[in-house]
Every structure is written in C-alpha cells, then in structure tokens.
Amino acid sequence: KAGVTQTPRYLIKTRGQQVTLSCSPISGHRSVSWYQQTPGQGLQFLFEYFSETQRNKGNFPGRFSGRQFSNSRSEMNVSTLELGDSALYLCASSPKGGITYEQYFGPGTRLTVT
Amino acid sequence: AQKITQTQPGMFVQEKEAVTLDCTYDTSDQSYGLFWYKQPSSGEMIFLIYQGSYDEQNATEGRYSLNFQKARKSANLVISASQLGDSAMYFCAMRGPGTASKLTFGTGTRLQVTL
Numbered sequence: 001k002a003g004v005t006q007t008p009r010y011l012i013k014t015r016g017q018q019v020t021l022s023c024s025p026i027s028g029h030r031s032v033s034w035y036q037q038t039p040g041q042g043l044q045f046l047f048e049y050f051s052e053t054q055r056n057k058g059n060f061p062g063r064f065s066g067r068q069f070s071n072s073r074s075e076m077n078v079s080t081l082e083l084g085d086s087a088l089y090l091c092a093s094s095p096k097g098g099i100t101y102e103q104y105f106g107p108g109t110r111l112t113v114t
Numbered sequence: 115a116q117k118i119t120q121t122q123p124g125m126f127v128q129e130k131e132a133v134t135l136d137c138t139y140d141t142s143d144q145s146y147g148l149f150w151y152k153q154p155s156s157g158e159m160i161f162l163i164y165q166g167s168y169d170e171q172n173a174t175e176g177r178y179s180l181n182f183q184k185a186r187k188s189a190n191l192v193i194s195a196s197q198l199g200d201s202a203m204y205f206c207a208m209r210g211p212g213t214a215s216k217l218t219f220g221t222g223t224r225l226q227v228t229l
Contacts, residue, residue: 035217042220043205045217048216090159092159102149102164105159105160105161107157108157
C-alpha cells in the first residue's frame with residue numbers, strides 16, 4: 001500500500017504571497033490531519049478533515065485554511081504569508097478518528113518564507 | 115487540556131545497549147491513547163508503538179516496548195539493542211476520547227546511537 005504523499009516537498013515563497021500544499025492519504029483512509037512543526041513551537045495541530053468536513057481545528061489564524069475532496073485528498077492554504085510561517089508542514093492520515101487509530105504521516109512540505 | 119512532557123532534550127546510547135526515553139502526560143480524560151513516533155533527519159514521522167489507557171499489558175513492537183505506569187502518568191519508550199539507524203528525534207504523543215484525531219506532542223528527545 002502506498003504511504004501518505006505530500007507535494008511539493010520544498011517550497012520558497014515571499015512574504016505576502018499565498019501557498020497551497022497538497023496531501024494524498026493512504027488508500028481507504030478518510031481522516032486527514034495537518035500539523036505545523038517549527039523549532040520554537042514544536043509540533044502543533046492545524047486541523048483535521050473527515051469525509052470532506054473539518055472536524056477539529058487548532059489555534060491558528062484564519063490565514064490557514066484547508067479542504068478535503070471526495071477522494072480524501074486534502075489541501076491546505078496559507079494566505080498572506082509571514083516569515084513565521086516558515087515550517088515543516090506534515091500531513092497525517094488515519095482510517096477514521098478515534099483513540100486507537102494511529103496516524104500515518106507523510107514526508108512533509110518544507111516551506112520557507114523570505 | 116492535554117499535556118505531554120519529555121524532559122530529555124538529548125540522549126546518547128552505545129550500539130547494542132538498551133535506552134529508555136521518558137514521557138509523562140497530563141489529562142483529565144479517563145480514556146486516551148499514547149503514541150511514540152520517530153522522526154529521522156528526513157522529516158517523516160514514523161509510528162512506533164501505541165498504548166491505550168485501559169490496556170493492562172505494556173505494549174511491545176519488536177525492539178520497542180512502552181513502560182506504561184498509569185498512576186504516575188508516565189509512558190516511557192524502551193528501545194532494546196540500539197542500532198545506528200535508531201539515531202533520530204523521538205516524540206511522545208497522546209490523543210483523547212472522541213473521534214477527532216488531534217495528537218498532542220511533546221517536545222521530543224534527540225537520540226544519538228554511538229559505536
């Protein structure tokens with residue numbers, strides 16, 4: 001079974017621009033979560049989608065948004081980029097929600113904002 | 115609110131030795147799940163082991179075992195027979211009840227395996 005894939009792997013953007021990151025979950029997985037990882041803040045939860053609905057959201061400004069398509073693929077969008085948005089963005093998929101289901105992570109997209 | 119604490123920023127271990135990575139957690143939930151992930155320098159988070167709060171036996175997966183002490187709220191990861199490829203960041207994480215799949219992570223421990 002193919003793992004979680006994320007595109008692009010690396011991205012360089014300028015302050016003020018917007019960016020869209022893509023995540024394809026493991027086949028059959030309906031839950032997709034996004035996390036931001038930075039040296040200062042560590043791993044922080046952005047949001048989770050299940051069957052095209054946002055089911056949970058972390059404490060991030062409205063510039064961060066996402067969506068999920070009917071094939072469970074997910075995108076996240078960051079508008080009006082700031083220097084502090086430079087981070088590794090990780091996507092994780094799970095068969096469904098719940099305590100016992102581990103999340104399988106993709107390789108991440110490393111975003112650099114200049 | 116859930117909180118994970120990993121007090122060891124870095125650890126060294128010799129190849130073939132066992133090592134314990136500490137993790138304590140705080141939650142008011144009765145039902146929760148505890149996870150350990152490995153993150154090599156490539157960035158991908160690799161799932162290692164899971165322990166449910168109602169599981170009476172400690173979880174084991176190959177060379178990984180989880181030393182679960184519920185009363186002390188600790189979930190330490192034990193790696194037996196360390197290998198050079200075990201050098202990585204290790205994160206402890208937890209998830210509370212409900213279907214929403216949010217994981218709360220600790221700050222991680224960087225493990226370096228030496229010859």
